[in-house]
Amino acid sequence: MNDHQLLRYSRHILLDEIDIQGQEKFLGAHALIIGAGGLGSPAAFYLASAGVGRITLVDNDTVDLTNLQRQILHTTERVGHAKAKSGKQTLEQINPTIEINALVERVDDERLLELVRQADVVLDCCDNFKTRHAVNRACVAAGVPLVSGAAIRFDGQIAVFDTRKDEAPCYACLFPPDQEFEEVQCSTMGVFAPLVGIVGTMQAAEALKVVAGIGETLAGRLLLLDARSMEWSSIKIARNTACPVCGERHVTPSHASQESAANT
Template sequence: MLSRKELQRYSRQIMLPQVGEVGQQKLSAARVMVVGLGGLGSPVALYLAAAGVGELHLVDGDKVEVSNLQRQILYKVNHREKPKAEVAARQLTAANPEIRVHAHPHMANQNWLRKRVAEVDLLLDCTDNLETRYSINQVCREVGRPVVMASVRGFSGQLISFDFSTSRSPCYACLFPPRQQREPLNCAGAGVIGPALGVIGSMQALEALKLLLGLPVASLARLHLFEAETLELRPLQVQGNNDCPVCGQNQRS
């Protein structure tokens, strides 16, 4: 049962037939991990907290820098040199004290992910580190957790989701084989326009809510390419790769 306070706070989304009280209860019971609390993780975490996702785990080992403030909307000038995960947890708790927010102020390496991902229902990859992304992909597949991944460089964004509770699902390594990839420039090296991160981060949060609610997810095994300069959004279907080092054996079975 939702409390009177919850019914009032979430009334506008409870009105939606796709959500209702049952859907809001699903969100309140959900446990979600956000890895990376920069330009993508900021809008993602804000929208998930506002929507009433019951438990958020915020993972980032960086501290707030002045150059972050152009696009990382969770932070203010007085947050400089403070751990992003801890600042973000305080900001979200202030925005919605009815949810539980846990700060993990360190980088998400593969060993740590293996210990913690099984404890959540969904993971959102908001990082700009390719090694971390491959680790997230592998661990989420191992433990059967869905993941929503996104990235933005310059004016260009990408979004894709995988539901690894389905054994036949392709994975990120099917689309971008590790041996063929080089570490891309991050925002510090390539530059980025802030609102493009807001657009893709909002889409990422939307897909996460749809996954939690059991609604159709447009980005499931479909890479969505967004060009902010032209406002074009183009979907591409992803196929399984028999030679994928993560799930190729499953694709052959």
């Protein structure tokens, strides 16, 4: 790091758990953020200010006036502009020393896998199950940690799915892709503005911990927040060895040989 970086990130460097080595890991990392809305805004803010060297924002939507109640990457003047490009503009003002890539596109599975393979950590900040499952499949296939967040009304949740570890579950272990879930969105149900800030900021924190290997992440746990009472609940998540997405990935050699013998 040069003198400017040592000064800019001095408050991180003062932390024994981070120090210069940890900050250099941030600077050398690539974070992929899916969604530049309510969750993606605070997550991107903190990753950029923390010095993550490369951030890719993926969002094919445009800024709407109703977004401004909570999507803090954007401004009134940018209503009608692409969210990814608006986010890039804001992040470059926060930290002009890092690389921000803005992708205004709806990515299919092949393209998503390509993007995930280039990243060190992925933040799922989208608002629908179809995209969440697509992101999860790509992360499992590429072996890249996933930080997943969601928020609706006064309820928020966050978890880390790091299938680099054999015992770790993936998103599909928690929410099976063939199970019916009610799709709820802010446009019809509403959302408490600070809630997305809380969850998105925590996503940034977990992503930084993953990158630098700091402390214990939320891998294997789901945190639930009721913002009305401001009470947190923690639920342990077990991997599903029959999971259609990550199940085969977790088969041990001895287990695999037993299955092979049983099938002959």
